[in-house]
Amino acid sequence: MKKNYLFTSESVSEGHPDKVCDRISDMVVDTYLGAEPQSRVACETLTTTNKVVLAGEVRGPEIKKNDLIEKVRHCIKDIGYDQDGFTWKEATKIESHLHAQSADIAMGVDSSGNKDEGAGDQGIMFGYACNETDVLMPAPIHYSHKILRLMAADRKSGKLKNIEPDSKSQITIEYKDGKPTNVKSVVISTQHSADVDQAQVRKLVMPYIEKSIPKNLLNNLDEKEIYINPTGNFVIGGPDGDSGLTGRKIIVDTYGGAAPHGGGAFSGKDPTKVDRSAAYASRYLAKNVVASKIADKCLIQLAYAIGVSKPLSIYVDLFDNDEEKNKHVEDLISKNFDLSPRGIREMLGLNKPIYEKSAAYGHFGREPEKDGSFSWEKTDKSSIFSK
Template sequence: MPRSNYLFTSESVSEGHPDKVCDRISDTVVDAYLAVMPEARLGVETLATTNRIVIAGEVRGPDSVTFKDLEELTRAAVKDIGYEQAGFHWKNNDVAIHLHAQSADIAVGVDAAGNKDEGAGDQGIMFGYATDETPALMPAPIYYAHKILKDLADARKGKHGAAAKLGPDAKSQVTVRYADGRPVEATQIVLSTQHLDESLDSGAVREIVEPYIRAALPESWVTDQTVWHVNPTGKFVIGGPDGDCGLTGRKIIVDTYGGAAPHGGGAFSGKDPTKVDRSAAYAARYLAKNVVAAGLARKATIQLAYAIGVAKPLSIYVDLHGTGEVDEAKLESVLGQLVDLSPRGIRTHLGLNKPIYARTSAYGHFGREPDADGGFSWERTDLIGQLKSALA
């Protein structure tokens, strides 16, 4: 029997967090290649530390994308995030690029040939999740933790009043109280943000951020009993990769559902959409969101499993958490019929062979609005009618 009264906490980190800087750079490289060659293959990792960025990995793509191009794009990404500090500056960072050709052994297993369809780029399990507790059909704790940081970043970059004193590096954490299974209030709010004015203390930072936090949360959620922790360690001037080394792919729970749903373990950023770590996780979210949006359940978890070089998923699993209006086994069968869940089928259905990934690198891959150019296509709810007809 699922619990109905409890506290649940999720965290988010801003685009200036050291790991998110690396995710942004890795996805910027992915976009650069896909913009020229939609079928490019990439596995790109980035490390960032004091005044140094190292990009490494495997690529199969056009020679017209040069290392000089990638260095310029990297500096532009760091500039857009907002780093112009002595220990990490978009103009002065040393950028080292170590990209080499993709393994021929992997290519043989993954590429289509003769009667063999394109196979998955790796083995693994991927999960998608949706819940009706927020308008975006996302869990409330991670949804609002993201929103707090996104709103603060927009204010900082727009130089809105005192928010201009904040730096790019920040973390948020929201503890939500659930009553009868529904989110009703924030019991604890944690916000740590870099600030450029060294004279600011925790109290002064709270004065800057509190209006944005209150505006981001539902009106009744902040009460006299809500506990605030704003810059609890005090001064936070040295931020980003100068304060802590960053790596691609270390914020996979932040990227997904904040711990409210399972995670297959694979990171997203730096991978082209033939990699099912990324594309199948997007497909699973797409399916789960459409199930909930169609009113077939209040919550849905969907697992997909793949083997390297094999086109079709090994299994499709659906859990409606006791909230379903349909048989889960039948739904598993219907989902596999409505959407081709092979790597090529997913990319075609969701239009993933496009330069749409740098924008996913912060504030969550899920719960975002679909973009006109195909970004966040997995957030569409265009499967509702087909689902209802197939299950009627």
């Protein structure tokens, strides 16, 4: 591992076209799980100028198409879109092409006789944690999310005016001896109204950089390395400026490139899909390992086969070249955690309508909530590893 280097991560706001799609797809998941906790959903969303298209497979209660379309409009309205090219009103046409789940997939996943419920797909999932921030996330992605999250909150409350929903952030941090020491550059591109010029946009955005990043990391940041709307103008944005699809921001959703990714997206999938549930479980395990203070960072990989309940492999890397300790952690995981799809869902309480709020600003590094949201961010099992 390199000790001295620059590392960059990006985030996108809830108004980014792909994130609009993630939000709508997770709304569909929540709608079905809220009506029937054992529902199965695999929903993809496409957005473009004044158009939204839903496609995918569901198994669960009858949800009226018109009710679902109204919920889509509510998502768009809550994000903040009421523009000529994309609005929550009737000018935006919404189509739903959801249909019944494949019987072949259902057969592999369902439990029957002595067969436990199987994974909803094959694949590999990674979880990661490190002690760079108080939420045990890599610093570049954590602060990139925070800038946009604070901007969105103030935009929705009316405190931040003339800034529109679509925005992106990117932070480069200098690491010395493996630790984040200085922010080297910040890039923020944000949609804005035609009533402000770029100097005004810069003035509006700058306070959010200062609020989001610790002062000790900003001390040596050259103002010339703060790039705000470097294209020069960003009035046309959202799905009117660029089409959006569910699942195109998987690195933004996870660790900003600081850890491997298995390739599977989260949004639009119910928790029988291990792309989602096992990624949450592996983060939960990695975070508890680091919270126990036996390692500064931890990477965990889980692997599954469709229709098979137990994971095919568990891999642990504590980045300290201590093979005995790594093997010890693997053994503790095998002995103390049921990592079957059913076991993960029960351990983390995943059969609930808790996913829509996870669609933007990262699925990890968030605060666990009373309704069960972000349960995978708890550190209630750290004592298992500290022993």
